[in-house]
Amino acid sequence: DVKVTQSSRYLVKRTGEKVFLECVQDMDHENMFWYRQDPGLGLRLIYFSYDVKMKEKGDIPEGYSVSREKKERFSLILESASTNQTSMYLCASSKLRGRRNTEAFFGQGTRLTVV
Amino acid sequence: QQPVQSPQAVILREGEDAVINCSSSKALYSVHWYRQKHGEAPVFLMILLKGGEQKGHDKISASFNEKKQQSSLYLTASQLSYSGTYFCGTGEASGTYKYIFGTGTRLKVLA
Numbered sequence: 001d002v003k004v005t006q007s008s009r010y011l012v013k014r015t016g017e018k019v020f021l022e023c024v025q026d027m028d029h030e031n032m033f034w035y036r037q038d039p040g041l042g043l044r045l046i047y048f049s050y051d052v053k054m055k056e057k058g059d060i061p062e063g064y065s066v067s068r069e070k071k072e073r074f075s076l077i078l079e080s081a082s083t084n085q086t087s088m089y090l091c092a093s094s095k096l097r098g099r100r101n102t103e104a105f106f107g108q109g110t111r112l113t114v115v
Numbered sequence: 116q117q118p119v120q121s122p123q124a125v126i127l128r129e130g131e132d133a134v135i136n137c138s139s140s141k142a143l144y145s146v147h148w149y150r151q152k153h154g155e156a157p158v159f160l161m162i163l164l165k166g167g168e169q170k171g172h173d174k175i176s177a178s179f180n181e182k183k184q185q186s187s188l189y190l191t192a193s194q195l196s197y198s199g200t201y202f203c204g205t206g207e208a209s210g211t212y213k214y215i216f217g218t219g220t221r222l223k224v225l226a
Contacts, residue, residue: 033214040123042202043215045216100145104149108155
């Protein structure tokens with residue numbers, strides 16, 4: 001059974017803290033993504049990585065960075081957490097066929113609250 | 116940047132039909148549809164790859180008009196289990212590895 005695992009379901013952090021969200025997939029997928037989900041705004045792409053050590057900005061990268069040192073692991077980093085980063089964060093992965101994504105598989109999400 | 120979905124929300128009675136639309140400002144090579152139930156991760160429903168292609172899955176089908184950069188999801192004779200939020204996921208024809216989702220449509224089916 002394919003799996004994308006996020007390290008935490010719920011996190012509460014203080015403003016200014018450095019926050020790490022971890023995601024691991026066991027499907028040997030090339031492409032991995034971080035999205036945030038907010039009511040009425042759908043899923044917005046923060047960053048993605050189509051290969052180890054490669055990273056590209058999505059639509060809302062400000063305030064975030066990422067790391068992909070191994071193919072199966074993709075980390076999202078909030079350098080200095082702020083209250084407007086309170087959200088649901090979803091990690092996903094997909095296999096590439098050429099330059100094209102096949103279906104995405106999602107983790108269960110991390111609900112981050114910044115106080 | 117995000118594909119726009121319409122309607123934003125819809126409420127149905129069991130047995131009624133619904134159509135959800137997804138419209139992109141960019142040329143697409145594919146559209147995927149997902150359903151997310153409350154408190155769960157989005158789950159893949161179907162993929163449409165060719166312009167004009169229509170696919171079906173039980174009583175849920177979809178079409179993709181690549182010239183108009185639009186896709187529609189058709190839910191026929193809706194069941195309670197269809198409730199959830201529906202997203203279109205899009206791959207851009209420009210060759211980027213990017214994969215973005217639409218704004219979402221909340222669907223609730225009442226008994």
